[in-house]
Amino acid sequence: MLLELDFSSDxxxxxxxxxxxxxxxxxxxxxxxxxxxxVRGLAEQSGINMMTVSKAYQVLKNEGYIKTDRRSGAIVxxxxxxxxxxxxxxxxxxxxxxxxxxxxxxxxxxxxxxLTECGEIYDKEVIK
Amino acid sequence: MLLELDFSSDxxxxxxxxxxxxxxxxxxxxxxxxxxxxVRGLAEQSGINMMTVSKAYQVLKNEGYIKTDRRSGAIVxxxxxxxxxxxxxxxxxxxxxxxxxxxxxxxxxxxxxxLTECGEIYDKEVIK
Amino acid sequence: MLLELDFSSDxxxxxxxxxxxxxxxxxxxxxxxxxxxxVRGLAEQSGINMMTVSKAYQVLKNEGYIKTDRRSGAIVxxxxxxxxxxxxxxxxxxxxxxxxxxxxxxxxxxxxxxLTECGEIYDKEVIK
Amino acid sequence: MLLELDFSSDxxxxxxxxxxxxxxxxxxxxxxxxxxxxVRGLAEQSGINMMTVSKAYQVLKNEGYIKTDRRSGAIVxxxxxxxxxxxxxxxxxxxxxxxxxxxxxxxxxxxxxxLTECGEIYDKEVIK
DNA sequence: GTGGTCTAGACCACC
DNA sequence: GTGGTCTAGACCACG
Numbered sequence: 001m002l003l004e005l006d007f008s009s010d011x012x013x014x015x016x017x018x019x020x021x022x023x024x025x026x027x028x029x030x031x032x033x034x035x036x037x038x039v040r041g042l043a044e045q046s047g048i049n050m051m052t053v054s055k056a057y058q059v060l061k062n063e064g065y066i067k068t069d070r071r072s073g074a075i076v077x078x079x080x081x082x083x084x085x086x087x088x089x090x091x092x093x094x095x096x097x098x099x100x101x102x103x104x105x106x107x108x109x110x111x112x113x114x115l116t117e118c119g120e121i122y123d124k125e126v127i128k
Numbered sequence: 129m130l131l132e133l134d135f136s137s138d139x140x141x142x143x144x145x146x147x148x149x150x151x152x153x154x155x156x157x158x159x160x161x162x163x164x165x166x167v168r169g170l171a172e173q174s175g176i177n178m179m180t181v182s183k184a185y186q187v188l189k190n191e192g193y194i195k196t197d198r199r200s201g202a203i204v205x206x207x208x209x210x211x212x213x214x215x216x217x218x219x220x221x222x223x224x225x226x227x228x229x230x231x232x233x234x235x236x237x238x239x240x241x242x243l244t245e246c247g248e249i250y251d252k253e254v255i256k
Numbered sequence: 257m258l259l260e261l262d263f264s265s266d267x268x269x270x271x272x273x274x275x276x277x278x279x280x281x282x283x284x285x286x287x288x289x290x291x292x293x294x295v296r297g298l299a300e301q302s303g304i305n306m307m308t309v310s311k312a313y314q315v316l317k318n319e320g321y322i323k324t325d326r327r328s329g330a331i332v333x334x335x336x337x338x339x340x341x342x343x344x345x346x347x348x349x350x351x352x353x354x355x356x357x358x359x360x361x362x363x364x365x366x367x368x369x370x371l372t373e374c375g376e377i378y379d380k381e382v383i384k
Numbered sequence: 385m386l387l388e389l390d391f392s393s394d395x396x397x398x399x400x401x402x403x404x405x406x407x408x409x410x411x412x413x414x415x416x417x418x419x420x421x422x423v424r425g426l427a428e429q430s431g432i433n434m435m436t437v438s439k440a441y442q443v444l445k446n447e448g449y450i451k452t453d454r455r456s457g458a459i460v461x462x463x464x465x466x467x468x469x470x471x472x473x474x475x476x477x478x479x480x481x482x483x484x485x486x487x488x489x490x491x492x493x494x495x496x497x498x499l500t501e502c503g504e505i506y507d508k509e510v511i512k
Numbered sequence: 513g514t515g516g517t518c519t520a521g522a523c524c525a526c527c
Numbered sequence: 528g529t530g531g532t533c534t535a536g537a538c539c540a541c542g
Contacts, residue, residue: 008451019227026230093228099147100221101249102154111250115243121229122239177534195264275483282486349484355403356477357505358410367506377485378495
């Protein structure tokens with residue numbers, strides 16, 4: 001798990017970390033029950049504050065993507081462990097998606113081109 | 129053009145305005161050369177400060193979605209039929225899309241279900 | 257004398273008019289003692305307010321570029337009629353020039369390329 | 385970095401700040417990756433409001449002259465060695481240059497005198 | 513009446 | 528500590 005951080009991005013660093021871990025889980029790069037790097041390790045390796053990494057882990061934990069075990073640190077939670085999920089995009093995600101699609105339409109990207117691009121992103125998977 | 133603002137959202141108000149206007153343009157609710165509400169009017173109607181609206185308009189102007197006619201205020205810019213455009217998602221949009229798709233995958237939303245939802249959003253249009 | 261106005265420019269319309277007339281005089285398109293269009297005529301032809309044209313003429317008059325005669329309207333003043341001129345750029349112009357040159361340098365435009373472009377602009381003349 | 389502001393100028397303060405920083409970068413007074421004064425610091429030192437400085441920084445950021453590192457504030461962006469640049473004056477700059485040259489011509493400044501002055505401005509650099 | 517600019521002061525997220 | 532955001536109210540240039 002190598003983080004690519006953009007310190008001049010408008011996305012907070014802790015969210016960049018959170019996003020990349022989520023993408024890592026979805027792509028299969030991070031498997032269920034796999035141990036994540038320690039807070040200290042990730043912070044030192046990336047040249048950022050431990051608090052920042054810690055916050056990212058806390059968000060991920062709140063969202064159910066990871067679990068923290070006292071002995072083994074943070075591990076990836078089993079996919080869809082939460083039965084309460086309603087199999088649909090959350091409101092925040094749906095709204096963000098609407099904005100992205102609106103921008104794409106205005107820019108002249110066709111429906112097909114957009115769906116193709118989405119499909120490619122969906123299929124993206126790490127070769128292990 | 130009616131704005132729905134969430135004052136407790138983590139998305140700044142000026143960005144909420146910006147996003148809704150972008151969606152309005154994409155959906156056809158706002159047509160090219162149509163006049164946007166005045167800064168003052170929108171601010172008053174929405175119960176927010178002039179400068180907040182002004183900032184949203186400035187962002188939209190920088191992004192080329194609107195322009196300000198010195199005679200008549202802000203108007204929707206003609207959909208840039210500019211050949212110099214990349215015709216592709218910007219890096220920011222693409223990354224945001226990747227994160228959303230990752231979340232959808234983890235949540236168990238199938239490829240088809242996701243693309244269907246995108247298609248529906250894309251097709252959404254205002255009946256004039 | 258045909259005006260090209262950009263209503264969405266950040267330069268006020270009256271200044272755009274002023275600038276184009278100054279350029280017209282420099283290029284020889286407008287000769288000394290030539291009569292300028294009437295305020296009303298220029299306003300109607302360009303679809304702008306008479307006040308705007310009037311303000312442009314007033315600025316030009318204050319700067320000594322034109323004179324107004326009660327009978328024949330506005331006419332181009334003889335070049336350098338004003339003996340008080342000190343044959344150097346004004347402070348405003350010099351500062352604007354410095355900024356433009358700074359931008360050019362940062363953008364990687366070489367000294368020679370910049371001077372060449374300036375020379376070409378200087379030489380530009382209307383074929384009568 | 386010492387700012388000279390003219391509160392009675394018709395150029396907005398935030399633009400005066402922007403211009404002086406651009407000149408500072410071009411002259412070498414501000415080097416790439418150098419930290420700019422904080423918004424608060426510059427505001428206090430110059431006796432102006434934070435938001436005015438902030439606006440100047442935002443403009444500079446939009447134009448790519450600076451970027452804001454989330455850890456350390458605003459820094460000078462590395463001179464974009466980006467090959468995609470046009471390597472030419474922008475339309476706004478070119479037009480402003482045309483006006484300045486027109487004024488110079490009318491005032492009787494010779495081609496050589498003008499180019500010499502431009503060259504001197506171009507060569508101006510800070511002794512470090 | 514329009515947008516542009518500026519102020520003084522405040523709160524907040526991030527690091 | 529940093530920048531980002533927002534407010535309430537003001538003045539001004541422009542058309």
